[in-house]
Each structure stands twice: as C-alpha cells, then as structure tokens.
Amino acid sequence: MNRASTKLIRKAAPFSSDVPSITPIPPSSSSSSSSSSSSSLQLITPPSSKSLANPLYTFLPQTQNPNEIVNIISSSLKQPNADLCLLQARINHLLPHLGPAEISRVLLRCQSDSVSALSFFNWVKYDLGLSPTPRNYCLIVHILAWSKEFKPAMKLLTELIQSVEELSSGEDVFQSLVLHSEDCNWDPVVFDMLVKAHVKLGGVKEGFNAFMKAIEAGFVPTVSSCNCLLNGLLKSNLTAQCWDVYDEMGRTGIRPNEFTFNILTHAFCRNGDVSKINEFLEKMEEEGFEPDIVTYNTLISSYCRKGKMADAYYLYKIMYKRGVMPDLVSYTSLMNGLCREGKMKDAHQFFHRMVHRGLNPDVVAYNTLISGYCREGRVQEAKALMYQMIGNGICPDSFTSRVLILAYGKKGGRLISALNLAVEVERLGVPVSWDVYDYLVVRLCEEEKPFAAKSLVERKARDGYEPDMLVYEKLIVSLCKVDCLVDALFMKCEILRREGKLGVETYKALIFSLCRTGRSAEAKSLADEMVLDGIVLDLEICRALIFGYCKERDVGKAQALLESFAMGVGIFDNESYHEVARVLSEEGGDMMKLQQRMSKVGYKPSSLTFMYTIQAMTKNSKRVSKERETCSPSLICLEA
Template identity: 55%
Template sequence: MWISYCRIWAFLYKAHLFSLLFANVLSSYVALCKALSLGSPSVPLMKRVSNSLAHSSIAASNLRIRVSGGDFKRDRCSTPLQIISESSAKPVLNPLYNLLPATQNPNKIVDLICLALTQRNSGLSDLRDEIKSLIPHLGDREISRVLLRFQSDASRALSFFNWVKSDLGKRPNARNYCLLLHILAWSKRFPSAMRLLCELIESFAEIPRKDDVFRVLVSATDDCNWDPIIFDMLVKGHLKMGLVQDGFLAFRKVIDAGFLVSAVTCNHLLNGLLKLNCTDKCWEVYQVMGRSGIHPNTHTFNILTNVFCNDSDIQKVNDFLEKMEEEGFEPDLVTYNTLVSSYCRRGRLEDAFYLYRIMYRRGVVPDLVTYTSIIKGLCREKRMKEAHEMFHRMVHRGIAHDVISYNTLIYAYCKEGMMEESKSLLNEMIGNGIVPDRFTCKVVVEGYVREGRLVAAVNLMVELRRFGISIPSEVYDYLIVSLCRDGRPFAAKNLLERIDEEGYEGKPEVYNKLMDSLCQYNAITEALLLKGKITDWNMVLDFTTYRALICCLCRAGRNPEAESLMMEMLDSKLKPDAYICGALIDGYCKELNFDKAESLLGYFAREFGIFDTGSYNSVVKAISEGGDAADKLICLQERMQRLGFVPNSLTCKYMIQGLSRLTA
C-alpha cells in the first residue's frame, strides 16, 4: 500500500514539473517569435495548447498529497502561470535565444561588441554588417553596459561611443554621456572629456529637460569610477560655451553638493560675470569661495578689483585693497593698471597720479598700459600739453610707443582741431616704423573735414599711399561723400578714378551719391559714364540717383532718354514720384510737345495715382502762351477733370491769361 502511494505521488510530481516546463517553453516561443519579428503564433494553436496546459496544471499543481488513513485529501494553492510583460523596462533574457548563432542572439550583443573592441585594432567598422540584425537591440542600457566594462580602458570606451553615434546613427542618452565623462575624467583624458561635456551641455541647451547635466552626472557616480574634477569641468564647460548664467547656476549646485571648484574656474566665472556687468553675482562668488575654502589667487583679486572699479564707490575699492593686503596679496602691475584706468575714466586724475607714484615706490614699474591710460585721461580733460609731456616721458623711461598710444594723442589733437600737431605726430609715427591703422586714417581725415580742409585731407591720403600705407575703403568712401556734399563732385570723381586703379571697391551708396552730385551741376555726360561703369559691375542704382539722372536729362533737353531711363527704373521695381513727373512734363512743354506732355500726365495719373497739379498747371501755362489756345485749353480742362485733376487758382489764372490773349 505504501509503495502504491509513493508511485502515485511520484507520478503527480513529474506531471507538475512537466506542466511548468511546457508553460515556460510556450512563453519563450512567443517571446522569440516577437523578438525575431516572426509575428505571434496562430490563435487556434495557442488556444488549444493553453487549454491543455490549464487542465494539466490543475491536476498537477493544485494537489497536495497527504497520506492519512488511506484517504487522499486535496488542498488548493495559488500557483498562477507567470506572464512576461511586454512593457517591462528590463529586456527578456530568453533561454531560447541561446539556440541561435552568437551573431543573431540579442543576449550576446554586449559580449560581441566587447570582444570586437578587445580583439580588433581597426575598430568596429566591420562589426556593423556582422551583427546587422542585432542593431535594433542596442539600446541605452546596452550602451551603458559596454561603457562600464571598459572603465579601465578609456580609449576603447570612447571608440565605442563614437561608433554608436557616427556609424550606427544612434543618439546616446544623457546617462551614457555621463558614464563616459566619468571614465574619461578618471583616466585623465581631460581634453576629450571637455569636448564631450560641451556637446552634452549644448544638447541640454537646445532641448529643455526635467533633469540637468549636474543631476545626471551625480546619479552616474553610483555605477562607475569617478573623479570630482568632472564637476569643476562642468562649470568650466558652461563658460566655454558662453553660457555664463548657466555656469553660475552650475557653480552653486556643485558647491551646495559639497564638491570643490578650482580657483582657476572661479576666475573664469568671475570674468564672465564681469563682462555681463553682474557685479552682485561676482561678489557672491567671492563670498562662496571664502566659505568653501577655495583660496583666491592674485588673478582673482585683479578681476574683483575690476569689478569694484566698475562700481561708482571708490571707497569700496580702497577697502577691498586693504583686505587684499591683509590676506597677504600684494597688488601687482595688473591691479595698479586696473585702478589707474578706472580713476582716469572717472576724471580722478589726482588719484591716478598718486597710484602712479606709489607704483615706483613699491617696485612696480608702470608699463605702456599705465601711461596710455593717464594720457587718455589727460586728453579727456583737454590738458593736451601735459598729455604730450607724459607721452615723451614714456620714451625717457625706456617704454616704446605703440599704435594705440599714438592714436590716443592724435585723436585728441584732431578733436580739438589741432591738425598740424596731429599731422606732426602722424609723421613721427611713420618715422618710428609704426604703421597707421584704420582708426588713425579715419580720425585724421575726419579732423580735416570738420575744419573744412578737404583738399588737405585728400593730399594727406595721397602722401600716405606714397609711403606704402594702405588706406581703408571706408576712409575713401567718407572722403568722396564729403567732397560731394561740399559741392566738389569733379574732385570726388578724380579721386575715384585714381583709387580705382589701386583696386578700390566702393559701396553702391558712394557711386550713387557721386552721380547725384554730378547731376546737380548738370554734368550729365560724366554721370551717365559712371552709371554705365557701375551697371557693368552689377551694382544697383537707387531711387535718388534715377531721379537725379532723369531730371538732369530733362533739363538738358534730352527728354526721350529721360523717359527711357524712367522705364529702366520701372523694370528695377522702383516707382516714379511727382518730381520725376514734373521734370518730364516740363521738358516736353519746353519743346512745345503738348500732346506728349498731356499723355504723360494721364499716364502718371492712371498708372501711379500721381495727380500733380503743378505739372497740370505747367501744361496749361505752356498752351496758354501759344496762339489759338482757347479750344485747346477748354478741351484739356475737360479731359483732365475726367481723369480726376482738380484745377486750383493758378490753373484758373493761366486759363484766363490764355483766353484774354485770344480776345485781345
């Protein structure tokens, strides 16, 4: 009897195991079909198999055998069939995948990539074709797994990361980036880490996200080796990308999290905030440095000196300098130059000279920047004699002048109208081998123009060209336009012809201004020649130039050419105005071509809505001055009224004059 019980128990136990195994095989089969894109098994087949499994499962698993007085008792227990969710975050490690070749097994994709990275010196360029069917299974989690396996080999980790981005065209997520950043920083590959960090910061700047780079970097420290320097690089990366405000926020987060930032990075941050004129935040950074134990250096104090100098409170600057000396930092040349420049900008020249003398006492020799700042300050106060004395004192101190120091004094002389002194300095400058720059030429020419000495300005430019000094195009533009405004279009034309031989390429506005000026002096031939030249250069005439040319042609009695030029103007999408209308009609009236004048009057009214009463009166006056004008005047008035012209008192006057001549 006992043996029979044991046999029955063994049979039921084997049935239970078989049912569980079959259920796992079935679920694995379904998962494999979906993973390999084969679709799901047929519904009838699944239904039949499920029903049979349900019966065998109840028979095998819901029975517990108890041997008690020869009776079998059943106790139901809850052992449901395990269902694999398709939406699970973790991939299904299906045992049936292992029946596939390694290059088709999704479970092996990480192993295959790691093996290729380890064994192939040429990289992963050939691997893509070998595991083509597995590429869709390479997700963010698999990328992280590969990176973590190569924590000690930053070169291969970076090679794999670039392969994923470039060859596969996948975009790693922020965590993938941060894992690689930690690996690179741990391996002291700081340039590569900075490039990658800037790329990540840029992606966050383009697409706003819930998390920021700092949070993802911190969370990634749980999975890999890391170096705290990466958080210092995070602040520096924002500054390198020009995101100063974001860099300041990153600095606060890094400090609040207990990490340190180097004094060099703090200096970069202070400098960026200073350029944005965020003086309050500069002071906040300095206070945080003190609380966090970040020791400032001389460069830090120089930046902060500049910060305080931008403030109007000079006493605050002096207090800061005293504190700087108490902490053991002696002001250096940069500190003194910052202060001297600030005092000179604010007109506090006595304080600037006091610092200038203190510098010598403390063994800090003033340099070119110091002297240039003082000279500029003296020039602002119009103390030209003292400025020139300081200028020469530089040479006695063994400091050579540069183009900036010369420009400072030349500009001041030109501003005061002292053109002889400025020219003398310019000649001295050239004699010392210092080439005048764009600013030098510009201020000297503008100085001569303000004094009304245009010819002297032109001669100076010609003289500079003999010395081989290049004159900027904008200086020539200014000279030509100034000559035109001064009523010297022919001098401007001669200058233009001379510099054209040197390869001068002027702006269209300059040529238009010159043509307009030539037309004002009825030099229509020269103006048309210039027009033909710039048309060959594909330059476009503006409205003012067309109007000047048309009016000048009409004054010269060349009305058909003027009308033709107006048609060219219309082709350039420019519309005529009443001034052009009046010029053409006056021209034809002078030729006594009343029909053409009336035709143009109607054309301008119909096509452009120009009802110029002055032009209408010109036609009426011209007709009334001729003989036998009564019928013509009456008919003209009727036709013009139908077009919409309204006669005024002057029209009536001309009509009466014309009719009175007929009566007389």
C-alpha cells in the first residue's frame, strides 16, 4: 500500500490508555512569578505505569532505580547475544514497574533492530505473562513491517484484531495503527496486511471497512490485498461489495490483474447476470487481459448450471480459436451439463473426446457420468463405469458407491442388489459412507424386513457403524410390527442411553405390540413413562391399552383406564367403552353398575351398550335357572 499524497490524512481517534496524558496545571495564588513563567503543562504518569517520580531514586544504583528500567532493558538488548532470562533474574525486583508505557518506550528504542524488538515483545508476553496493550501491538507491527518482517508482523496483527474482538472494547484497529504511526518508522503496507488479516480471520466486512478507510485516508492498496478482499467477499456472497471494491480500484488507479478479473467473473456468474458477461469480457480485453483457462472454465460451468448449453458449447469452440486448450475441468463441466439434461450419449462422447485428446479422466469426471446414468435409472452402465475406473487405476470414492447403491435401492425390487453391491464395493476397497447404511436399514424396514435390517446393523457395528436415533426408531417400529419385542425393547434401552428420550411413534409401536402379545401391564408402564417425559397420550394409545386389558379379560383395569382417560386427559372413546361392555357382558358382569359409573364421567349409553346389558341379563338369568335345576333334587329330599 502506497501513500496517495505526501501528507498522511489522519482522523481523530481516542488515545490509548498507556499514552501519557498532558493536563494543564491551574494557576495558584501562592506561586511565585518565577514558577508562573515556567511551563503550565505537567506530564501525568498513567495509572498502568508503576514508576514513581521520587527524587530519592536518583541516589540508588541503576539496577535498583525503577525509573531506569527502560534504560537497563534497552542497554541489555543492544548487547551481542542478549540473554533476557538472565536479565529477568537480575532485575526481578524492578519488573513490577514495567508497565505498558515502559514497554512502548523500549520498543521505540529498538525500532532499528526488529529482531531485538520482537524478542523483547515475546519475552514480555510469554515469560513475564504481561498483556500488551493495543499501542504496544501497533508499535511492534509497525517496526516489523518497516523491517520487511511480514510474517511475524501478520501474526501479531492477527493477535491484535482477536484481542480487540474478545475484549469488545470498540477500539478501531485501523485508527490505532494510524495514530501510533506518528511515533515510529512505518510502512503503508501495514494497511494491506490489516485487510488481509481481517479476511483471514473471517471478518470480511471488517476487511472491507478497513479497505474503504484506507482509501479515504489517502492510501492506495496493492492489487494483492484487493484480490484477497474480493475473494473473501465472493466466498461470503457479498457480491455487491465486490463491485464497490472494483470501482475504488478504478478510481484510485489500481491496475487489476488476471486474478482480479477471474474473481469478478465468478461474481457475475454467482449473481446469475450472465447477459452482462460478454460486456465484462470486452472490458477485460480493453484492459489488456486475455481470458485464460480459469475464466473460460468459470463461464462454462456457470452456463452449464443454468442450462445454457448452447452458450457453453460456443465458449468451448472459442477457446480453441484463441489458443486456450480445454482442460479436465472444461470437459467435466460440459459433461455435467449434458447429464443434467439427460443427454447421456452426448456426455459420454465428450468423455471419449477428452481421452482421445490426451487428458486422463479423474474420479470427478467418472462420477459425473456415473451420477448421470444413475439419474436415468441405467445402473448397469453406471456399474460398468465403476469397474472401468478401477481397471484404469482410479479408486472410486464414497460418492461413487453412494450414487450407485442408492440407485439400486430406489429401483423397484433391487434392494437386495443394493445390499450385495455395498458388500462388493467394500471388498474392492471402495469406502461406503454411514449415511448409505442408514438408507439401506430404513429401506429394509419399509419393505418389512426387520430381521435383515437388524442383521445389517449388527454386522456393520463391528466396523464402528452406529445408526442415528431416527434409524433406530424405524427399526424398532419394524420389529414391533412382527412382535419381536425382545430386540425392540433392547434397542429402546439403547436409544434412551444415547439420547435420553424416544419419539411418539416408537412409543406407540411398542405399546401396540405389548398389548397384542398380552403384556398390557408393561404397555401401561410405557404409557406412564411417556407422561413423565411430557408426551400427551392420544386416542390410539388409550384404545390400545383398554383393548389389551380386555383381551386379557382384565375388565376391572380396562374399566379403570376408561374412567381415568375420560377424567384425566379428556379422551372419550366409544369403541373402548363398547369393548369393555362386550367383555363384561360375556363375563356376566353387572352392566347396570358399569353404565352408572360411565355416566358419571360423561359417557352416554348407546343401543350397543343396551344390547350388551340385555345379553348379560339373559346370560345371568339362564345361569340362575341352571343352578336351580341342579339344586332341585336336594330340595325335594328336604321337603320329604
């Protein structure tokens, strides 16, 4: 970064806490004329400094005088092979008087020797455990940048930015660097470094602000820092600011290079403003730059993503006319665009053309074709390409296996083929990502093959596979459908161990299965567990529990649940009521009493409950008659 004018344009900025302040002394009535003629300004020692203006200190030896600490350290640093550890032991009793102001004074005395200045700064920070102030950081950064020690300067500038952010002090690093440049030798390149440091730390907006402040202060940034900022803005999708930077470059006379134009080409493509690209390319040529392979690849890729294959192919032909040979990226982009349009024959022809022109396809080129074939449902061609890859010494990656296995799985009736392919590619050394196994387990559950799914989970668990919660729950639901409760309950415990909770559908599946298999008491315990977890019971769960108890002929508990659900959670289910009435009538129970209890909680008798009441009364009447017939001979004997 260069000066735009001979005089630095400075802005007002708050002074750092370690800069001695100058305070006027108010006139005193008792002061003599001679004292009033002296300077009316007095240096006030800052609170951070431990040095004392005690006149008696002048009678002490230098190594015991706190006011001599700067001289002692500076003299030691000027010695050949200066050993700061020995110095620390020698002046240990003076170190409490080493404050930010003293650190700054030592740095200023060492500004012609950047090695000594950096050694002293690191000694203060690491060995003494002191926290340098922003002023200390600014001085050492200026000293190092002036001495062309850019790497350590960049490191310390990054630390300064991070410390200011952590403290949330609101201090402006740019203004601090400008302010403290008055105290020492400095190089405007430090403001280029500031922009790059912000971008490196992810503060792209802060880097943009620093760039604009530098321009306003009269500095001309280098094209390198402009490109760094443009690249950061592009990655953060701040394309509008990209053009602001480009406009400032033109206004201040910063000549763009090919990297600048390639970044801006990306910005055009990102915005989808393809219609203005030709105009931009013409301007680029007016600046004296010919589009290179990166420019063409960026444009071709953008055209292909937007389905403008005619424009992409036109650029491909223009490249040859201008002597820019298409590379692997060019061909892969065109193949990808054709595959998206389902033109697999044309895409494969481009693949062969690429090989005939001496370019060796990589895994990305193969994956592009394989993905296209799988998208069209032509899995056999895709699988053949994978074997071709291996034959040519190119190892397929996890994307290859994922696309192929998922394509087999989605094709009707080919799930077993997908499983076999997963085993096969692993045997060939091709990695299969865990999400593929998640997909296979879920698909097996959907096809009601829970035991195959469970076997797959157990087999891959030996390799470190651990399904996520959703996959486990799908497996539990599938096992519950076939009432394999031992495995389902074991997996339920595993989920609770890992996640601490279950989903509603998983609870439902377990409760339904337990009720179906005559384990209603366990199902009721699970329902209580749901309530403790804050899950509200619904009609289906309540009905399953009541029907389960009725199936077990435990009408008392079924009746109690019917009342509890009505009074506790406001669930009224006539089907459950009718089922309780049916079982009770078959048992010859007291139907009148049931109707009285149910009417109290809000149930109303229906024609079905009346029918069950009549059935129960008829059944009871027949039972009484039968008992009387059994007892009649004995009664006759008693009468005789």
